[in-house]
Amino acid sequence: MTLIKSISGIRGTIGGKPGEALTPIDVVKFTAAFGSFIKQRSGINRIVVGRDARISGEMVRNLVVGTLQSIGMDVVDLGLSTTPTVEIAVPGEHAGGGIILTASHNPAQWNALKLLNGEGEFINDEEGKQVLEMAENFDFNFADVENLGKVLYDDTYLQKHIDQVLALELVDAEAIRKANFNIAVDAVNSTGGIFVPALLEALGVRNIHKIHCLPDGHFAHNPEPLAENLTDLSALVIERGADLGIAVDPDVDRLCFVMEDGNMFGEEYTLVAVSDYVLRHTPGDTVSNLSSTRALRDVTVQQGSVYHAAAVGEVNVVTKMKEVNAVIGGEGNGGVIYPAIHYGRDALAGIALFLTHLAKSGKRISELRATYPPYFMSKNKITLTPDLDVDQLLVAMQQRYRETPHSTIDGLKIDFEEGWVHLRKSNTEPIIRVYSEGPTPDRADALARKVMEEIRAIVG
Numbered sequence: 001m002t003l004i005k006s007i008s009g010i011r012g013t014i015g016g017k018p019g020e021a022l023t024p025i026d027v028v029k030f031t032a033a034f035g036s037f038i039k040q041r042s043g044i045n046r047i048v049v050g051r052d053a054r055i056s057g058e059m060v061r062n063l064v065v066g067t068l069q070s071i072g073m074d075v076v077d078l079g080l081s082t083t084p085t086v087e088i089a090v091p092g093e094h095a096g097g098g099i100i101l102t103a104s105h106n107p108a109q110w111n112a113l114k115l116l117n118g119e120g121e122f123i124n125d126e127e128g129k130q131v132l133e134m135a136e137n138f139d140f141n142f143a144d145v146e147n148l149g150k151v152l153y154d155d156t157y158l159q160k161h162i163d164q165v166l167a168l169e170l171v172d173a174e175a176i177r178k179a180n181f182n183i184a185v186d187a188v189n190s191t192g193g194i195f196v197p198a199l200l201e202a203l204g205v206r207n208i209h210k211i212h213c214l215p216d217g218h219f220a221h222n223p224e225p226l227a228e229n230l231t232d233l234s235a236l237v238i239e240r241g242a243d244l245g246i247a248v249d250p251d252v253d254r255l256c257f258v259m260e261d262g263n264m265f266g267e268e269y270t271l272v273a274v275s276d277y278v279l280r281h282t283p284g285d286t287v288s289n290l291s292s293t294r295a296l297r298d299v300t301v302q303q304g305s306v307y308h309a310a311a312v313g314e315v316n317v318v319t320k321m322k323e324v325n326a327v328i329g330g331e332g333n334g335g336v337i338y339p340a341i342h343y344g345r346d347a348l349a350g351i352a353l354f355l356t357h358l359a360k361s362g363k364r365i366s367e368l369r370a371t372y373p374p375y376f377m378s379k380n381k382i383t384l385t386p387d388l389d390v391d392q393l394l395v396a397m398q399q400r401y402r403e404t405p406h407s408t409i410d411g412l413k414i415d416f417e418e419g420w421v422h423l424r425k426s427n428t429e430p431i432i433r434v435y436s437e438g439p440t441p442d443r444a445d446a447l448a449r450k451v452m453e454e455i456r457a458i459v460g
Contacts, residue, residue, distance in 0.1 A: 005030075005132055009122075011103050011112030014056045022111055024063050031067040032142075033135035034099065034115055037127070039073065042118050044096030045149065046074045048089045050081030050157075051101035052250040053190040053215035056111045060101050064113065065151060072143035075151045080191050080215055082252035083114065084346035085161045090120035092160065097123075102251035105224035108217065121343050122315045158195060161348060162202050164341055170281055171352040172360070177204025179359035184209040184242045184258070186233040188223045190250035191215050192347070199348050203355060209240045225249050225256045225334060227264045234262040244358075244365045248347045254334040255347035257354070259366040267334040268293040272372055274336050274350055275328045277357035279303040284327030287320045289313070290413045291422050291435045292332030295373045311410035312424065318343045375419075378444040380434040381426075382452055388459065390425040390432060396458050397423065397451075414451070419443060421451045 003012035003021050010030045012022030019026065039045060047068055051057040061077075068075050076093050078086060083100050090098040098116035106112075115123050115131065123131070134140060143149070166173055183205055187193035193213030200208050211232055212220040222229040225247040237245040237258050244265075245258030257265035265273075272295045275286050279300065286300045289312045297307040310320035310329075317337060321329040330337040335345035338353065361368055384390065394412045405415040411424035419438035426433060434452055438444035 006128065009112050009114040011106065011110060013109045014111060015109075022060075027060055027063045027113070028067045029138070030113060030131070030135045031064045031099070032071055032140045034097070034113070034131050035068045035071045035073045036140035037131050037134055038097040038118075039071070041127075042096035044094070044118065045072060046076065046093065046095040048076045048078065048086055048093055048095045048098040048116075049101070050078035050086040050089070050098075052082070052252075053080055053193075053217045054103065054108055054111060054219075054250060055217040057101055057217060060111050060113075064099055064101065069149035069151065070142050071140060071149070072147045073149040075149060077151055077153050078157050079153065079155055080194060081157065082161075082191050082195055082348070084253055084342070084344050084348060085157050085195070087116060087120035087342055087344040087346075088161055088164060089154075089157045090116055090118065092157070093154075100251065104251050105249045105254065107223065108219050119343070121318060124315055124319075158198060161195070162199050165199065165348050165352045166202060168338075168340055168349065168352065170278060170340075170356065171203075172356045173203045175359040176352075176355045179355075180207070181205050181244070181355065181359070182207040182209075182240065182242045184211065184233060184236045184240060184245040185213060186211050186230060186236075186245065186247045187213045187215075187252075188219050188221065188225075188248075188250055189214050189216055190219070190223070190252075192248040192250070192252045195252055195348060196246060196248060196351065199351060203352060205355075207242075209236055209242060211236050219250070223250050225254055225267065230256075230258060230264070234258050238262045246351060252347045253345035255336060255350045255354075256334045257365065259369060260364055261366060263366070265365060265369050268332040268375070268377065269295065269369060269372060270334045270350060270354070271328075271330040271332065271336055272296050272299055273357060273368065274338075274353045275299060276303070276372070277353055278328040278338070279305055282327050285324045287317055287324065287326045287329035289317055289331050290407060290410050291424075292330075293375050293377070294420065294437060295375050298373045309407060309409070309413075314345060316410075375437050375439060376441040376444045378436045378438075378441070378448045380436075380448050380452065381431045382434060382455055384430045384432065384459070386430045388430065390430075393432075393455065393458060394423060394425070397455065400454060416447065419447050421447050423451070423455075
């Protein structure tokens with residue numbers, strides 16, 4: 001059983017003892033704290049709630065909505081929804097905040113409360129700490145019977161979200177319709193099974209082949225949209241002669257594509273391709289986190305713009321994007337953040353922009369992929385003794401590479417001429433994550449091994 005309390009939300013496994021998993025008692029405690037925080041901070045007694053389709057969703061929804069009512073908060077309940085849809089609905093409903101009930105790419109036994117501010121964006125570090133403190137101190141009051149909150153059920157945001165995507169200047173539904181795409185979709189039996197086909201139909205796609213699109217929460221495979229989990233989609237693309245396959249995670253904020261030959265386009269390259277298209281029409285800065293592919297920097301520079309790196313975490317990427325007024329940004333896990341619609345990872349916006357790009361290019365998806373710089377990643381970790389000072393270890397590594405371009409905004413990232421290595425300590429276990437990238441898989445592995453050997457030499 002696991003319960004992880006972080007600044008952006010509360011996630012854990014269902015079942016077990018209070019404080020050791022995401023039990024009803026924990027759901028109530030943290031919901032009451034967040035609702036009270038929103039009421040105090042904004043003075044607004046309204047919160048938007050939406051959920052993915054995982055099995056525990058209805059139970060957690062009932063607890064969350066009832067708790068918000070009990071502290072005098074009105075609830076706009078979107079029902080089965082997506083993370084980006086809730087993010088759009090919060091300002092659309094003039095709410096003080098939002099709660100998304102989803103554990104994102106985590107397996108079915110997990111669920112979580114993702115917490116949004118009044119702009120429909122994830123709360124920041126300071127706000128998150130205040131919510132956690134309020135929860136631990138039970139610093140909230142319940143309303144009397146005359147002041148309980150009300151619930152409004154609203155199922156209109158599926159269409160509202162799609163309408164906002166279609167209204168984007170860089171989305172060309174006519175070009176997509178004329179391309180006559182044949183598309184396969186894997187939504188891991190969550191809400192993407194509702195939202196993605198609806199979007200494709202609105203874009204004029206007539207040939208849609210669905211697999212794992214029944215939103216019952218019984219995930220047909222590990223829900224993280226990685227190559228090893230998308231073998232069914234790859235097979236369907238080949239079987240149906242599809243032009244491409246589309247895969248999303250359970251809450252539809254991560255997006256990846258399968259090429260017509262059944263191979264992966266690469267989740268790192270989702271943001272690269274969409275950014276390439278956006279930059280061709282609206283020059284400006286780009287942002288991704290330090291662990292994302294260098295290909296975005298290359299494409300950005302090629303288009304005459306400036307690339308910026310942010311610390312890992314969506315809230316950090318969004319903060320940097322606002323700071324530099326970026327036109328596009330996101331994360332290498334298939335998360336596209338397009339400010340023209342909202343500041344949050346949005347697979348629906350990503351799909352529409354990507355299909356417009358592909359349609360106008362006149363290329364097959366594999367041909368489009370071949371136009372981007374080839375990079376390969378290697379992801380490793382080093383297990384350390386619990387008493388080791390990881391911060392001092394990173395300082396020692398920084399000293400070793402003081403003459404090499406590097407960044408310390410999130411752990412230590414060392415930029416070599418042909419690749420990079422990013423070292424980050426885990427907040428939950430005594431390990432250092434070692435991500436590396438190079439022009440070939442062997443070179444990426446070699447860079448990681450080199451740095452890992454140096455770490456082991458320092459540790460002794």
